[in-house]
Amino acid sequence: MNLNPVHGDENTQPLLLCATEDCTGCSACSAICPESCVALLPDREGFLRPHVDSARCLRCGLCTKICPGLHPGLPAREPVAVYAAQNTCAAVREESSSGGVFSLLAERVLERGGVVFGAGCDATFRVVHQEVEDAADLARLRGSKYVQSDMNDIFRRVRQHLGAGRQVLFSGSPCQVAGLRAFLGKVFDRLLCVDFVCHGVPSPRVFELWKRRLEKRSRSAITGISFRNKACGWRQFSFAATFADGRTYRETVKEELYLRGFLSNLFLRPACHACRFKEMKSGSDLTLADYWGVEKRFPCFRDNRGTSLVLANSAKGVEAFRSCASGVEFRDSDYAHAVACNPSIVRSSRPHPDRARFFARLETHELGGLLLRMAKLSFRRRVKLFVKHALGMI
Numbered sequence: 482m483n484l485n486p487v488h489g490d491e492n493t494q495p496l497l498l499c500a501t502e503d504c505t506g507c508s509a510c511s512a513i514c515p516e517s518c519v520a521l522l523p524d525r526e527g528f529l530r531p532h533v534d535s536a537r538c539l540r541c542g543l544c545t546k547i548c549p550g551l552h553p554g555l556p557a558r559e560p561v562a563v564y565a566a567q568n569t570c571a572a573v574r575e576e577s578s579s580g581g582v583f584s585l586l587a588e589r590v591l592e593r594g595g596v597v598f599g600a601g602c603d604a605t606f607r608v609v610h611q612e613v614e615d616a617a618d619l620a621r622l623r624g625s626k627y628v629q630s631d632m633n634d635i636f637r638r639v640r641q642h643l644g645a646g647r648q649v650l651f652s653g654s655p656c657q658v659a660g661l662r663a664f665l666g667k668v669f670d671r672l673l674c675v676d677f678v679c680h681g682v683p684s685p686r687v688f689e690l691w692k693r694r695l696e697k698r699s700r701s702a703i704t705g706i707s708f709r710n711k712a713c714g715w716r717q718f719s720f721a722a723t724f725a726d727g728r729t730y731r732e733t734v735k736e737e738l739y740l741r742g743f744l745s746n747l748f749l750r751p752a753c754h755a756c757r758f759k760e761m762k763s764g765s766d767l768t769l770a771d772y773w774g775v776e777k778r779f780p781c782f783r784d785n786r787g788t789s790l791v792l793a794n795s796a797k798g799v800e801a802f803r804s805c806a807s808g809v810e811f812r813d814s815d816y817a818h819a820v821a822c823n824p825s826i827v828r829s830s831r832p833h834p835d836r837a838r839f840f841a842r843l844e845t846h847e848l849g850g851l852l853l854r855m856a857k858l859s860f861r862r863r864v865k866l867f868v869k870h871a872l873g874m875i
Contacts, residue, residue: 499550507660510544512636527686557760566811580789595648629682655758678770681753741856766798
C-alpha cells in the first residue's frame with residue numbers, strides 16, 4: 482500500500498490515513514483534529530494531503546475514525562427524481578456553467594437568512610471554498626472551476642452556522658460532500674448538500690503553472706478567469722482570461738490546452754480514477770450536471786445557452802428544487818436517460834497512459850509543450866496548435 486507522501490519539515494510527519502490512491506484531500510481529518518495539528522500540504526503533484534505535527538498529536542484517533550477513504554461509503558442509489566432545468570434569468574444562466582440551477586437554490590437559502598458555501602477564486606485566482614451571505618456575491622461561486630479547491634476551515638464554519646440554527650447550503654465535489662458529512666457525524670435538517678457530476682479534480686500546481694504561462698506570454702496580469710465561457714455557446718464552451726492591459730485570451734474546449742489536458746485525464750488526482758462516490762454515494766441531496774443531448778428529448782431546450790441535469794437524491798432535495806419553481810423552466814426526466822447523456826454519473830475517468838511521465842517532466846519541461854504532446858488532440862488540431870504555440874499565440 483502506497484501511503485501518502487507529502488512535503489513537510491523535520492517537525493512534521495506524513496499522516497498515515499488512507500492510501501495515496503484513496504485520499505481525496507477532502508480536509509475532514511484536518512477539520513476534526515482537536516489540536517489543529519493536521520495540515521494539508523501539497524505533494525509533488527500539487528495535491529493537498531494531510532500532514533501531522535507529531536509533537537502535538539494526542540493520538541485521539543478522530544482523523545482515522547472519520548476518514549472517508551478508510552471506511553465504506555454509502556451504497557449506490559438512484560435519485561428520487563430527475564429534471565432538465567433552465568434558470569429563467571438569461572443573465573444568470575449565461576454566467577453559469579449549464580442551466581443556472583445552483584444560483585436559484587442559493588438565493589432561496591439566503592432569502593431565509595442562511596449561508597452558502599462553494600468554490601470561488603481569491604485575489605490571485607487560486608480556487609478556494611468561500612462563504613457567501615449576500616446574493617450580490619453569488620457570482621463568485623457560479624461556474625465550474627476545473628481545479629481542486631482548497632477547503633481551508635470551511636467544514637468548521639459550516640458546523641458553526643448549523644449550531645447557531647442557520648440554514649446552510651454546501652456545494653462541492655462528491656468527495657467534499659462525503660468529507661463534510663463524515664466530519665459532522667450526524668444529519669442536520671437545516672443542511673442542504675449539493676454536489677455535481679465530477680469528471681475529476683485537476684492539480685492546483687498545474688493550474689498555477691498555466692496561469693503563470695498565460696501572464697508571461699501576455700506580459701500582463703490576469704484580472705479574470707472563466708473556465709466555462711459561453712461566447713461560442715454551451716456545447717463548445719471556452720476557457721477565457723482577461724488581462725490588466727485590456728486584452729482577452731479565449732480558446733474553445735476543442736483546442737484550449739489546459740482544458741484538453743483536463744479532459745484527457747492527464748493531471749487528475751489519483752483518487753479520481755476509482756472514485757468511491759459515483760452513483761450518488763456522497764450523501765448529497767442534489768446532484769447537478771450538464772444535460773448533454775437534452776435537445777433530443779426536450780426540443781424546447783435546444784438554445785445552446787445551457788441546461789442543467791438535476792438529480793434529486795432525497796426528499797429534501799426534491800423540496801429544495803421545487804421551491805425554485807417560480808424561477809426555473811423544467812421538465813421531468815428519468816435516470817436511465819440521465820446516465821446515457823452523462824456517463825460520468827456512474828463511471829470514473831481512466832488515467833492517462835502518460836500521466837506519470839507528464840508529472841515527471843513537469844519539473845524540467847515547458848507546460849505548453851508538454852500539453853501539446855500529451856493531451857488528446859487530432860493530428861490536424863495538433864499541427865494548428867503547434868504553429869500557434871511557436872508564434873507565441875497560446
